[in-house]
Amino acid sequence: xxxxxxxxxxxxxxxxxxxxxxxxxxxxxxxxxxxxxxxxxxxxxxxxxxxxxxxxxxxxxxxxxxxxxxxxxxxxxxxxxxxxxxxxxxxxxxxxxxxxxxxxxxxxxxxxxxxxxxxxxxxxxxxxxxxxxxxxxxxxxxxxxxxxxxxxxxxxxxxxxxxxxxxxxxxxxxxxxxxxxxxxxxxxxxxxxxxxxxxxxxxxxxxxxxxxxxxxxxxxxxxxxxxxxxxxxxxxxxxxxxxxxxxxxxxxxxxxxxxxxxxxxxxxxxxxxxxxxxxxxxxxxxxxxxxxxxxxxxxxxxxxxxxxxxxxxxxxxxxxxxxxxxxxxxxxxxxxxxxxxxxxxxxxxxxxxxxxxxxxxxxxxxxxxxxxxxxxxxxxxxxxxxxxxxxxxxxxxxxxxxxxxxxxxxxxxxxxxxxxxxxxxxxxxxxxxxxxxxxxxxxxxxxxxxxxxxxxxxxxxxxxxxxxxxxxxxxxxxxxxxxxxxxxxxxxxxxxxxxxxxxxxxxxxxxxxxxxxxxxxxxxxxxxxxxxxxxxxxxxxxxxxxxxxxxxxxxxxxxxxxxxxxxxxxxxxxxxxxxxxxxxxxxxxxxxxxxxxxxxxxxxxxxxxxxxxxxxxxxxxxxxxxxxxxxxxxxxxxxxxxxxxxxxxxxxxxxxxxxxxxxxxxxxxxxxxxxxxxxxxxxxxxxxxxxxxxxxxxxxxxxxxxxxxxxxxxxxxxxxxxxxxxxxxxxxxxxxxxxxxxxxxxxxxx
Numbered sequence: 001x002x003x004x005x006x007x008x009x010x011x012x013x014x015x016x017x018x019x020x021x022x023x024x025x026x027x028x029x030x031x032x033x034x035x036x037x038x039x040x041x042x043x044x045x046x047x048x049x050x051x052x053x054x055x056x057x058x059x060x061x062x063x064x065x066x067x068x069x070x071x072x073x074x075x076x077x078x079x080x081x082x083x084x085x086x087x088x089x090x091x092x093x094x095x096x097x098x099x100x101x102x103x104x105x106x107x108x109x110x111x112x113x114x115x116x117x118x119x120x121x122x123x124x125x126x127x128x129x130x131x132x133x134x135x136x137x138x139x140x141x142x143x144x145x146x147x148x149x150x151x152x153x154x155x156x157x158x159x160x161x162x163x164x165x166x167x168x169x170x171x172x173x174x175x176x177x178x179x180x181x182x183x184x185x186x187x188x189x190x191x192x193x194x195x196x197x198x199x200x201x202x203x204x205x206x207x208x209x210x211x212x213x214x215x216x217x218x219x220x221x222x223x224x225x226x227x228x229x230x231x232x233x234x235x236x237x238x239x240x241x242x243x244x245x246x247x248x249x250x251x252x253x254x255x256x257x258x259x260x261x262x263x264x265x266x267x268x269x270x271x272x273x274x275x276x277x278x279x280x281x282x283x284x285x286x287x288x289x290x291x292x293x294x295x296x297x298x299x300x301x302x303x304x305x306x307x308x309x310x311x312x313x314x315x316x317x318x319x320x321x322x323x324x325x326x327x328x329x330x331x332x333x334x335x336x337x338x339x340x341x342x343x344x345x346x347x348x349x350x351x352x353x354x355x356x357x358x359x360x361x362x363x364x365x366x367x368x369x370x371x372x373x374x375x376x377x378x379x380x381x382x383x384x385x386x387x388x389x390x391x392x393x394x395x396x397x398x399x400x401x402x403x404x405x406x407x408x409x410x411x412x413x414x415x416x417x418x419x420x421x422x423x424x425x426x427x428x429x430x431x432x433x434x435x436x437x438x439x440x441x442x443x444x445x446x447x448x449x450x451x452x453x454x455x456x457x458x459x460x461x462x463x464x465x466x467x468x469x470x471x472x473x474x475x476x477x478x479x480x481x482x483x484x485x486x487x488x489x490x491x492x493x494x495x496x497x498x499x500x501x502x503x504x505x506x507x508x509x510x511x512x513x514x515x516x517x518x519x520x521x522x523x524x525x526x527x528x529x530x531x532x533x534x535x536x537x538x539x540x541x542x543x544x545x546x547x548x549x550x551x552x553x554x555x556x557x558x559x560x561x562x563x564x565x566x567x568x569x570x571x572x573x574x575x576x577x578x579x580x581x582x583x584x585x586x587x588x589x590x591x592x593x594x595x596x597x598x599x600x601x602x603x604x605x606x607x608x609x610x611x612x613x614x615x616x617x618x619x620x621x622x623x624x625x626x627x628x629x630x631x632x633x634x635x636x637x638x639x640x641x642x643x644x645x646x647x648x649x650x651x652x653x654x655x656x657x658x659x660x661x662x663x664x665x666x667x668x669x670x671x672x673x674x675x676x677x678x679x680x681x682x683x684x685x686x687x688x689x690x691x692x693x694x695x696x697x698x699x700x701x702x703x704x705x706x707x708x709x710x711x712x713x714x715x716x717x718x719x720x721x722x723x724x725x726x727x728x729x730x731x732x733x734x735x736x737x738x739x740x741x742x743x744x745x746x747x748x749x750x
Contacts, residue, residue: 036177037184039338040352041359042138042163043170045177047091049163050080052105055131056139066109066128073124080152080159089124096129099300100266101173102188102222103478107132115223115263115300116270134478137166145370146363164363166474168194168356170337174219182344184336187219187245187265192479194353195471201353202468209239209350216349218245219331221484223301224262225249228328228489238349241335247484248328248492251318256310258318260303264329269295269303275325276305285320286500287312322492357467364467365457372453375446377418382443384419385426389436395423498546501564506545508563509573510591512538517573518545518566532572539638543593550617552590552602552636553582556628558617563593581622589636592617599642601649601663602627605692606634607678611642611663616670629673633688640697640747647699648721651678652742654693656708657732660724663697696745705746708739 038045044052054075060067073089081088096106099115110127113120121127131139146164151157171194174186196215200207218227218234229237229245237243247264249272263269273293279285290306307317322328336346340359347355388395391413398412399405409420456462506518509526513535519526526540541549545564552558559580567574576588592600596615603609608631619625630636640649647663659678667675680690698704698718706714714735724733734740 036179037182037336037338037344038170038175038177038186039162040170040340040347040355041363042165043168043173043175044138044163045091045175047076047081047083047088048095048105050159051076051088051092051095052131052135052138052163053142053160054080055106055129056135056142060130062107062131062133062136064130066107066130069108069124069127069129072129079157082153085124090119092124092129093121099222102220103134103169103172103191104132105135105138105173106130116268118266137474137478138163138169140164140166141363141367144367145373146366162359164367166360166470167191167478168198168353170356171352179344182336183334185332185334186337187331187333188221189216190220190479190482192475193217193220193482195475195479197349198353198357198471199468201350201357202464205354207350209348210235212350212353213238217482217486219247219484220482221247221265223265223267224483224485225264226485226487226489228487230488237333241346241348241351242333244330244332246328246330248322248489250485253314256307258305258307258314260305260327261299261301263301263303264326265331267326267329269293269301272326273303276321279324284500286502287317287495316495319492320495323494328492360467361463364463364470368453368457372450372457375450375453379443379446379450381419381422382439382446384413384415384422386436386439386443387413387415387419388423388426389439399424498562498564501546504545506543506563506566506593507569508541508543508549508566508591508593509537509569510539510551510576510588511535511573512587514576514588515573516551516566516576516588516591517569517571518549518563519569524569529569530572535572538589539591541591541593541639541641547593547595548618550592550614550619551576551580551588552592552617552627552639553586553588553624554630554636555583555586556604556626556630556636557582557586557624558619558627559622559624560618579622580619580624582624590639592639592641594641599663599668601640601642601666601695601697603639603674603677603692603695604628604630604634604636606631606688607651607676607680607692608634608674609666609677610669610672610674611666612668612670625671627671629671631673634691637692637695640695642697644699647697648718649677650696650698650704650721650724650745650747651692652694652745653678653680653690654741655690656734656740656742658724658735659726659732660721661726694742694745696747698747702747702749705748706735706739707743707746708735708741709743711738714739 036045042049051072055072058067058072058075060072069089069092073085073092076088077083077085092106093112094100096104096108096112097118098104100118106129108127108129111120111122112127141164142160147160147162149158150161152159170186171189172191174188176185177183193216197212200212200215213235225247227245227247233243234245237245249260249264250262251258251260263272270293273291276285276288276291280288287308288305289308292304294302294304307314334346335348335352336344337352338344339355394412395409398408402408406420406424409415409423410417456466504520505522506520507522507524507526508516508518509529510516511531513532515532515535522542527537531537543549543563547563548560549563549566550558550560559582561579592614594614598614599611600614601609602612612627617627628636642663645664648660649663649666651659661677666677678692696704698721700718702718704716704721706716716735726732
């Protein structure tokens with residue numbers, strides 16, 4: 001069988017690149033225009049508009065009986081919006097939630113979610129709904145020729161492209177959405193304030209944004225609270241159409257307890273309590289003793305925070321909670337909307353209001369033109385009816401005797417088809433002499449209305465006046481007081497952990513295997529603590545829990561950790577390597593703590609060392625900083641605090657020989673190898689003949705305790721150490737012949 005040749009005649013060809021670009025552009029425009037962004041005219045997205053229109057078609061006005069939500073959703077997705085029922089129902093629920101919409105459009109019965117969990121609403125088969133009174137502001141003029149109509153998705157019905165909103169719903173209820181390459185975030189506002197700004201623009205189209213903010217104070221959130229953004233930032237936000245603002249909760253103090261009575265927009269009270277409770281569990285909030293949620297139907301938001309005592313600064317505590325929890329939130333603003341020309345763009349407040357007023361004027365003009373056409377048509381019919389009543393006997397004769405009375409009537413009285421049809425449709429009971437008076441009266445009324453409409457359509461000033469009056473009437477009927485206060489406040493500052501923790505003396509204990517802990521008090525004997533099997537005491541330092549503890553490893557690197565973050569001494573502590581990041585194979589040798597200006601003696605057993613200010617040893621990161629240059633095969637000795645100008649450094653080598661030298665003679669450095677304090681010859685051999693085994697710093701009035709094997713500890717007063725100071729021509733000596741091998745030295749109170 002021969003291969004058949006493929007015939008591509010009549011098949012369009014297109015490169016993959018151009019096809020992909022076109023397909024992506026089409027998809028992008030669909031998402032932008034038909035899903036994500038609201039229109040400046042009615043402030044609605046397509047799904048919201050279709051839900052509202054479908055409910056109006058079902059007769060679910062504010063005064064009607066509630067109907068199952070599933071019925072509404074079925075009509076929406078079956079007639080106008082062929083998408084998922086769950087997404088459609090969720091959009092409907094959002095328009096019914098009083099904590100989500102400043103002016104709800106749907107009035108629901110049943111479980112429609114809560115502030116703690118907005119998506120906890122019941123299924124649509126359980127809830128019932130109808131439109132609110134506010135929805136009339138979007139629908140009342142729909143039958144007055146004000147909307148453009150387009151076929152629905154299957155061409156069987158028509159639907160409005162934009163609802164003829166009587167108020168700027170875009171700003172009143174706001175909205176958010178994410179499209180392809182753009183997004184929108186519009187906060188809700190107060191009806192009375194927005195209308196006042198519209199009136200100001202109608203009176204003076206050149207009014208500035210700054211003056212408009214004299215009417216619109218700022219966003220008006222459904223849940224109340226406070227907006228604390230400075231006025232200058234608000235002005236910039238409204239001028240550019242992009243920016244952000246901060247909203248925070250409001251609270252009162254009742255009998256020493258803090259009661260939060262309003263939360264920021266879209267904030268869950270249960271989540272706030274959880275955030276505070278987490279800080280309490282982590283011991284980062286000792287100022288709070290208890291939390292309670294006393295919210296109910298009468299008081300949707302009532303969170304009670306019980307301070308530890310009456311001495312707690314409530315304002316400082318709340319400032320901390322504002323900074324660390326959702327009691328204060330930042331809201332992004334991006335006034336990105338679909339303009340009247342069908343193109344999306346970011347507008348400032350003034351531009352949005354001017355755009356909407358242009359839409360409103362066009363809507364009112366179409367409404368007037370539609371009404372004018374109806375009035376003229378009615379007047380035309382009334383002219384024919386009046387002729388009939390003036391010639392009633394002749395009309396009756398023609399109707400009774402003629403087989404085709406309509407053309408005869410048209411010829412006899414110079415009527416057109418519409419007038420003749422109206423005469424023939426008139427009922428017999430209306431054929432009374434009184435009807436002539438009614439017709440004349442109706443003609444006069446309609447003539448006056450016609451003249452008024454014509455004057456309005458011909459005069460821009462009269463049209464503006466009409467729009468202005470209607471806006472003021474709607475604001476008076478549907479407006480309410482502002483819920484969110486605008487208050488300029490200082491930025492909330494979190495209380496530092498050190499401010500929240502009481503200052504206490506602690507002893508930082510380091511083990512040979514690198515386990516660390518902080519015991520309360522200075523009276524504890526760190527050697528008496530329990531250690532893990534195979535571990536033992538290495539070093540200890542006494543300070544306060546609000547100070548930084550410094551640890552030096554075997555490579556001479558220093559690491560700093562806040563002492564209050566160290567584990568307590570009830571157990572073995574925790575590995576220090578969990579808090580810092582030492583080099584592989586490094587072990588920890590020294591622990592230091594105290595005031596940043598304190599001096600410490602840092603040295604290695606090779607006899608090299610220097611004095612260092614503690615602040616110079618603080619490290620900025622977990623990897624630490626190089627402080628002490630350790631000679632090869634040497635090890636780091638525990639650092640010693642230098643207190644007082646007359647402090648003496650006591651150094652002992654492996655032969656038990658002692659050297660005492662004034663700390664004032666020791667060089668102060670921030671890092672390095674230091675000076676050779678003991679005079680041990682430098683050797684690189686692993687088998688060292690001489691090295692230091694212990695060091696201590698003794699201040700005036702203190703006593704030095706010496707331990708050597710099983711011998712009883714020897715105690716030497718500060719004055720007795722003069723005998724061991726280095727002098728020319730004099731060999732180093734031992735403390736005593738019995739103390740040949742010194743285990744450790746310790747300085748303490750005399």
